[in-house]
Amino acid sequence: MLNSYNILHGIKTISYSTVEPVCGHHHHHHRRHKPSDTKKKVSICDDFPKNIPPPDTNTTAYLCVDKNGCCNFTTVQSAIDAIGNFSQIRNVIWINSGMYYEKVVIPKTKPNITLQGQGFETTAIAWNDTAYSANGTFYCATVQVFGSQFVAKNISFMNVAPIPKPGDVGAQAVAIRITGDQSAFVGCGFFGAQDTLHDDRGRHYFKDCYIQGSIDFIFGNAKSLYQDCQIISMANQVSPGSKLVNGAVTANGRNSKDENSGFSFVNCTIGGTGHVWLGRAWRPYSRVIFVSTTMTDVITPEGWNNFNDPSRDATIFYGEYNCSGPGAEMSKRASYVQKLNETLVAEFISTSFIDGDQWLQFSDL
Known part of the structure; x- marks a missing residue:
């Protein structure tokens, strides 16, 4: 289990105090060997899964990342760097369990990449930039995806910068920015506070994901379908009966009636802490819908906010x-x-909303 979240009553929240520093020490426990035991387990890699990475095929190449050195690569970025530009085949980067403390960029020249973790509670990429430290919200993401046809499975994206106080300037801390078109996320986790998931532009699909944040934590101007996702507010607790609103799930950036963008949430659940809006109108043509979604009283009675305009x-x-x-x-x-x-x-609730019939290959997921 990643040491960077507490699992409390089934709700995961980041425990910032337990995140390893950049040069964290990794302690490996070696058991004492009896004399008769000397030929048995002596390497940390002895337990490494056999047949990983699997052999390449005509349509798929595999790369392997393990922080303990049991693969060809110890960082996610080094594996991405090893992939040739404009590859026509799918490049699957198999990432072993662990916290990969690094900033990752997938450039526009590298489409068709899959990041495959071992479970969003055990495999994560984390960093701690903020809008202030990175000279802007758009640049502070732990992972930035510019390449199209990107897929992520069973992995978490985390920004572990300190949780901002109300009114803090430059405290936005993005976990991932997705700018590449035709991208899919299955069984992934997104952890942060303000501006966790920058769903920037393009057509995107999220399925069975866990998304945590406090203020505008799903934001951007993409056209995205979120199915069967768990959405958790980590805004501060509000006293019973208080009218205070201290967060928002979405801040959609559709800027004109001609932009074919918007967020659709289908069969999701919303819970957590605080008192938050479903969305606020970051741009004048903001478009968000919720269908067949279960909401706790973390959602305010008025539900939405027009950005006070x-x-x-x-x-x-x-x-x-x-x-x-x-x-x-x-x-x-x-x-x-x-x-x-x-x-x-009807037009918002199936993968046809994001033209999925043209690009969403369930065989890749």
Whole structure:
């Protein structure tokens, strides 16, 4: 289990105090060998899974990353660097369990890369830049994906910068920025506080993912479908009956009616702490919908926020359909929220929303 989160009552939250420093020490426990035992386990790599990486095929090449040196690569970035530009085949980077404390960039010249971890609770890439330290929110991500046809499976992306206090300047701390088109994430974790997941642009698919944050923690101007995801607010607790709102799940950046972008959440769950909006209108044509999603009372009764700009009420598209739980009560929702019906939600709820029939290869997932 990664030492960088506490598992409390089934809800994972980052414990920042336990994250290893950049030059963390790794202690390997060696058992004492009896004289008759000398020919048995003597290497940390003796337990390494056989047949990893698997042999290459005509359509797939495999690379292997292990922080203990049991593979060709000890860092994720070095494996990415070893892949040739504009490869026509899929390059699967198999990453062994562990915390990889590094900043990772997948350039536009490297499409068709898969990062395959061993489970989002045991394999993670982490760093601690903020908007202040990186000269801007767009540059502070732990992992930046510019290449198209990117896939990530069973791995976490973490930004372990300190949790910001309200009003802190430059405290945005992105775990991943996804700019490449046609990208898919299955069984992944996204951990941070403010601006965790920068769903920047392109068409993206998220399935069975765990997404944690506090303020605008899913933001950007991509066109994305989130299916069966667990969304956890880690905003500070709010006293019962308080009207204070101290977070937002989404901040969608659709800027004009001509932009074919927006976020659709289907069959997700929302829980955690604090008192947060489902979304706030970061840009005037912000578009987000929630369908068949279970919401705890972490969601405020009004549900949404127009970024304190009433002129946006006429242009934003915020909708809910068939949601449940105490946070899904529609009676006090903001006036501009669309109460959708089955016909209106049809275009948003399947992979056709992101043109998945053209690119989403379930054989790759």
